Amino acid sequence: MSAELADESPKAVIPAFVQEAHEWLQQIHVALDELQQGPHPDRHVTLAHTIKSGIANMGEAAAAIGLSEIERASCSALPFVAAVENPNGRISTNDFVGLCKQLGHIYSALTRAARVACEAEAVSGHAEKLPVTIASGELLSILHRFRDQQARLGNYPRNLLAAVIAQVEGMKKNGGERCNITSLKEFLARWSDGEEAFLESVQKQLPAVAAEINRLKSEAGGGGQPSEQMQPIVEQVAQLSSAAQQVNAAQMLAFCTGLHSFLTLVMQGRVVVAVDKYTAVESRLIDNVKALQNWVEAGRMERSAISGILPA
Structure with missing residues (x-):
């Protein structure tokens, strides 16, 4: 968690933590998607480290502000990362599926924490504007239409859209029924x-x-x-x-x-x-x-x- 968040009271930083954690999850999903493509061993190690660090950071930050469910879900995911971090090891599809499921548990816990925080702020009369969200299936339809359009035009040689689609598909597969558009836009900007x-x-x-x-x-x-x-x-x-x-x-x-x-x-x-x-x-x-x-x-x-x- 950033130094700015660490200086605030635990309850006050929950909304900011949730936003930061969503960005970690997005980075993790991008890295996981590339990892499943069988990259060079050195790149494999780097991607696995990105995933492991992101999950560990979430767990530590959650523990610091008393979000025990997210802390437990993050800790439970680390053994699944260990199963895929060795490029020379025997990594099966089930290993990746298991890791994806654990990320889904983290996402669900994060969603519940965000809901509780928003409800608490609303009761106190200090609720902030909620982030823009959209159903995962609807977002995928938008992204797929854009992908088909760009496939005909060939405008973007880096094909970053594929990573975004894979990320949203991963979230939906693991129980994320809605996607935080505000967080996604901020992630793209960063x-x-x-x-x-x-x-x-x-x-x-x-x-x-x-x-x-x-x-x-x-x-x-x-x-x-x-x-x-x-x-x-x-x-x-x-x-x-x-x-x-x-x-x-x-x-x-x-x-x-x-x-x-x-x-x-x-x-x-x-x-x-x-x-x-x-x-x-x-x-x-x-x-x-x-x-x-x-x-x-x-x-x-x-x-x-x-x-x-x-x-x-």
Whole structure:
């Protein structure tokens, strides 16, 4: 739970906790959908960690404000995460079904907590405006129609709509008869904000990386040893790689991972690199930043379009 919520009294933060927990559940469902597609082992581990962390966070936050039903449901779900977190283990369809059912229990407990909180606020005369909700089946019909329309037009290459549909289908399958549209729209907005923040970070940090590559190129063939000043740049690239993984920027992740390995070898003096190799790295750096800009913009446009078809 965020620091802002932790400073409030338990009863006062229940509505905010419910909203935050819905966002955790949405992130968990997106990760679970990708996990079931059989990703690369490293990606599998990352997705499982996202699911486990989200559930653990919900359980801890629920315990802190006295929502014991949500705490118990979250704790009960963790063994089901353990059953699917090892990419080399024997994972069956039943393991995923079991985890989905447990997420359904959390969602149901969350719905009851929200209802109780709203009723309590109404009685006290301080009820806030309830979030916009819609029947899960009705929302799926809206999303499916939009998907069919976009399939004909081919407007959105990232196909983020598939993840949203899978998330809603998962909630409906596990007993979620209504979806919180307010929370879904906020989640879509934060999704875009996260990617745009990553792009901004890349644009701020890569000039220093480019300058270091240019320095190495200018000294190539001189017989000198790599400078210790490379260490901060190598660490910077590692941080960008980690950040790329957090926002699922696959192309930038692959580039930063490769660049980190390359610069590490250079720093350790284990390779001799020709000038044209550094030139190629500089070119790839520019190309990947442009590709990232296009990727972020495509995601922003698609999420904006999805948000636009949702009920007001």
